[in-house]
Amino acid sequence: MSARRLYEDCPVGLALCRMDGRFIDVNPAFAAILGRTVEDTLALTYWDITPPTYDADEAQQLDLLERTGRYGPYTKHYFHRDGHIVAVRLSGRVVEHDGQRLIWSSAEDITDQARAADALRESEQRYRSVVETTGEWIWELNLALKHTFSNRAVERILGYTAEQFLALDTLTLMHPEDAEEVGNKLPALMANKQGWRGWLVRWRHKDGRYRYVESSAEAILDPSGELRGYRGVDRDITHRLELEEQLRHAQKMDAVGKLAGGIAHDFNNLLVAILGHADLLAESVKHDPTAYEDVEGIRHAGQWAASLTQKLLAFSRRQMTSPVRMDLNDATRDCAALLGRVLDDNIELRTELHPESLGVFADPGEIEQVVINLVTNASDAVGSRGTITVRTATVETVEAGEAGEAGETGEAGDTEADERALLEVTDDGSGIPPELLDRVYEPFFTTKAAGAGTGLGLSTVYGIVKQLGGTIDIDSELGRGTRVRVVLPLHEAPAPVAPAPTEVGPTKRILVVDDEMSVAVIVTRVLEAAGHVVEGALSAAEALAALEAAEQPFDLLLSDIVMPETSGVELARRCRERWPSTQILLMSGYAPNQALEMAPTEVIEKPFSPDELLRRVRDVFELSP
Structure with missing residues (x-):
């Protein structure tokens, strides 16, 4: 077969052109790349089929050609006859013919490969965009149980950037109990080349708290079917579990409230009869001191029972309430007596009450809730042994918001001090980390273990105190304990008014x-x-x-x-x-x-x-x- 026949039948595009770009000869394969005939192509120059965007690249390739006698291979585009762009891989060299320096080039149409590469690149970019923007934590783990990939969601969930996380011995961040359980399950799964679904795992956040994560993964197999690791998607369900716990707590309290309400309804009916008959009986025996004293005993016991019923309803927040002037000392004393019976035997609850009445204008149930929440938090902080002190006093506040014990001198300039009531709860427990002090009033924020609290205690106290026109502040030191100070406006008692006799009025x-x-x-x-x-x-x-x-x-x-x-x-x-x-x-x-x-x-x-x-x-x- 002649060389010319081989040239014309070659499936690779071949072209011979002058140094100025004019074509001398092309084979049919080269013309076909351009969608033209050989004759049409020979009427063109190299620059006619090259997009202007390649001017800089072409200059670089021509310089290479001048220096080395060769150029390429490199990828560029040609204009097709119908106007679309064709991707080609081009290479060439300088040849001598009849005393002229010519460029001998070969061109391969790689449009399909380029499209496939572009599609693959776009797919990879789309995949990476999805992986990096999703709220789910996507990761890969090798057989040494070392994380080799993590998307950015790990920073939102655990507080570490992906780079920081991958540099750690990541499994040490897993809760020890969960790490042990995972360690027991993994060998069988790895032996069977299986993944898992819906594992509940606790991971330690950068701030030291644990986050609850729902984990699912599939096995990564190589072409021969051998296990190479795991690829997983984890979801942070901490907030969901908190909401579920809050719902359970709310449902439990609702049930307790309904039970308390039912008991109170029947009990109060009995008390109406007991106290009513006692009052009627008192009228008939008021001239008999002994009998009258007995009736007064019945009435006193009935009134005490009525107060217990109101406390029961106050705890379930189902009592008919309205703010009244009340003695902060009395409310504190009653709550302390109640709480003293339910605290751990090794927790000492002390009360230091102001010697004089401290009148505040508030709903008794709300004041009880403040005391109960603060003492309950303190008991959680001291654990199984410690001391909690509940103290009342008067303080003087100034415009700047400072509060000191009554009698102390503040730096208030000409501002007149305002005397207020103080409720203070102090414990010698574990204390609150400084970085968390600013968050303690946030609803649902808690440093307790999951299931040990709803995170609503201090936020409820804060809301009640602010509604009553008071202030609350917390001092805490790790390992030393916490002091919570609630300051409320004093409300002076009105002048006593003798009760007006009950008039019968017209018959109805x-x-x-x-x-x-x-x-x-x-x-x-x-x-x-x-x-x-x-x-x-x-x-x-x-x-x-x-x-x-x-x-x-x-x-x-x-x-x-x-x-x-x-x-x-x-x-x-x-x-x-x-x-x-x-x-x-x-x-x-x-x-x-x-x-x-x-x-x-x-x-x-x-x-x-x-x-x-x-x-x-x-x-x-x-x-x-």
Whole structure:
């Protein structure tokens, strides 16, 4: 076969051109790369088929050609006849022919390979973008259990950059218990070349706290099927577990609250009867000192039982509450007595109370919650043995916000000092790290182990104190303990006012409704003794029947709220629609908050005294239009 035939049949594009770029000869393969015939191509120059963007590259290749007699191989593009760009791999050399220096070039169409490379590069960039921007932690692990790759999500989850993480002995960051469990499971998985799904693993964050991570991985196999490591995706589920714990806690407290409310409802009904009969009995024996003293003992015990019921409801936050002037010393003393029974035997709870009354204007339940939360936090800090001191005092605050013990001199210039009440809880526990002090008031932030707290204690205290116009600050030292100081405005006691005698007032027709017979009986007796005409009902159905049967509307409907089948709130609503002239007063030993919010009228809280009942009945008529 002739050399010319080989030249023309060669599948690689071949071209001969002058040093100025004019083509002398090309084979069909070279012309085909350009989408042209040989004749068309010979009418062109090298520069006609080269995009201008390659000018700098071409100059560099021509310089190489002049110096070495060769150029390439390198990749460039040619213009195709139809206008699109063709990728080629080009190389060439200088040859001498008839005394002329010519350029002999070979060109291979690599458009398909270039497209494939571009697609691969784009795919890799897309993959890397997904890997680096996802919130999931993606990693690779070799057979030596050394992490060889990690995306940037590790910094969000553990606080280390990917580079810092890979430089560590990473498995030492795993919780020891989980590391042991993983170490026990991995050999069997590696032997079977299997991955895992949904492992719960605790990793230690850079700040020392543990994060809960849900881990899944697949085995990495080489072409021969041998295990080379693992590639995994981990998800930080710490917040989810915290929310689940908060939900469980909320559900538990809701159940406890409902139980407490049910107990309080029945207990308060009993106390209405006990205290009511005791008051009536006191009137009949007031001339017999011995009998009167016995009755007073009954009343005192009943009132003490009523206060216990209110405390029970306060802890479940289901009591009817309103701010009143109260003695901070009394609330602190009562809470300390209660907490002293439930703290560990090796924890000493001391109280140092101010010798004089410290009046504050607050909801008693909220003050109790403040004391309980602070003492509970202190008990967690001291562990199984230590001392907690709860102290009350007066302090003087100045405009700059400084607070010192009463009698100390502050640097306030002409600013007049303002005396306030101080509640201080001190412990000798582990203390709070300085870097965490700024975060202790954040909702759901806790330094306790998972499941040991919701992180709502101090944030709740902070909210209550701020709402009461007070301040709170914390001093803590690692290994020495913590001191929390709550400062509240003092509220002076109003001048004592002698109680006005309860006036009977004009006779009224009253319908008393309560499913507890003992309550209905004592309420009826008190109202009848005051001159009112009373009719009783033990259910809402009986009450509606009595309202329907009455020739004239009743003057007052006095009904319990919590009753079987139909509540007092619903009964009041129906009564107001049908008999608008009838006044309404509801009684409650306990009622769900939503029921109280729906109540269309005033509510008297059980247990109540006969005088209080008569006063509230009189107020209903005096305030009615």
